[in-house]
Amino acid sequence: AQSVAQPEDQVNVAEGNPLTVKCTYSVSGNPYLFWYVQYPNRGLQFLLKYITGDNLVKGSYGFEAEFNKSQTSFHLKKPSALVSDSALYFCAVRDDQGGKLIFGQGTELSVKP
Amino acid sequence: GAGVSQTPSNKVTEKGKYVELRCDPISGHTALYWYRQSLGQGPEFLIYFQGTGAADDSGLPNDRFFAVRPEGSVSTLKIQRTERGDSAVYLCASSFLAGGGYNEQFFGPGTRLTVL
Numbered sequence: 001a002q003s004v005a006q007p008e009d010q011v012n013v014a015e016g017n018p019l020t021v022k023c024t025y026s027v028s029g030n031p032y033l034f035w036y037v038q039y040p041n042r043g044l045q046f047l048l049k050y051i052t053g054d055n056l057v058k059g060s061y062g063f064e065a066e067f068n069k070s071q072t073s074f075h076l077k078k079p080s081a082l083v084s085d086s087a088l089y090f091c092a093v094r095d096d097q098g099g100k101l102i103f104g105q106g107t108e109l110s111v112k113p
Numbered sequence: 114g115a116g117v118s119q120t121p122s123n124k125v126t127e128k129g130k131y132v133e134l135r136c137d138p139i140s141g142h143t144a145l146y147w148y149r150q151s152l153g154q155g156p157e158f159l160i161y162f163q164g165t166g167a168a169d170d171s172g173l174p175n176d177r178f179f180a181v182r183p184e185g186s187v188s189t190l191k192i193q194r195t196e197r198g199d200s201a202v203y204l205c206a207s208s209f210l211a212g213g214g215y216n217e218q219f220f221g222p223g224t225r226l227t228v229l
Binding site for chain 2: 032049092101
């Protein structure tokens with residue numbers, strides 16, 4: 001069965017510092033991986049996805065993610081965090097039996113000035 | 114352009130009542146998904162439609178839950194005999210293709226259901 005894990009419930013970063021939000025996955029075939037962000041009282045917003053190709057995927061708002069097959073990881077990164085990046089971040093994997101997404105538990109990112 | 118819309122944004126009901134939650138997907142999107150998100154958790158899949166038919170309803174928790182998409186656009190999630198454990202945010206998403214497509218899903222703002 002497909003699954004993703006986000007080992008950190010919360011990540012705290014100072015504004016201007018690089019940030020990393022971790023995600024590991026378990027799949028039976030090729031991994032199709034996604035990152036979404038959720039701001040308070042709003043729906044999920046798509047950030048980026050990995051389907052195939054380059055291991056470094058660039059997405060919205062300056063975010064990028066690094067796909068690492070040997071470590072089965074897909075960590076979300078940003079070189080310089082902004083206070084406005086504070087939100088809940090979800091990693092997800094596409095189910096290989098259809099289009100549904102399987103989400104991790106989420107990581108709350110807090111960026112302090 | 115218009116995104117996915119969901120109505121109502123909030124629904125408070127009493128235990129045992131029937132509720133309907135509506136989702137209006139992005140125009141032209143053939144796939145429509147329903148998820149449920151409990152506090153502090155990631156969204157959990159309920160059902161998805163490809164066109165008018167339910168392609169996968171494996172996430173529906175029991176037979177009190179049912180969803181329809183009669184014309185391949187708007188979808189309604191129906192919950193009978195609501196229970197307090199049904200309280201959650203119900204999210205709808207749409208995309209161009211499910212199955213063989215790997216397109217991202219676009220989510221609506223959700224309906225917060227509270228069962229008293």
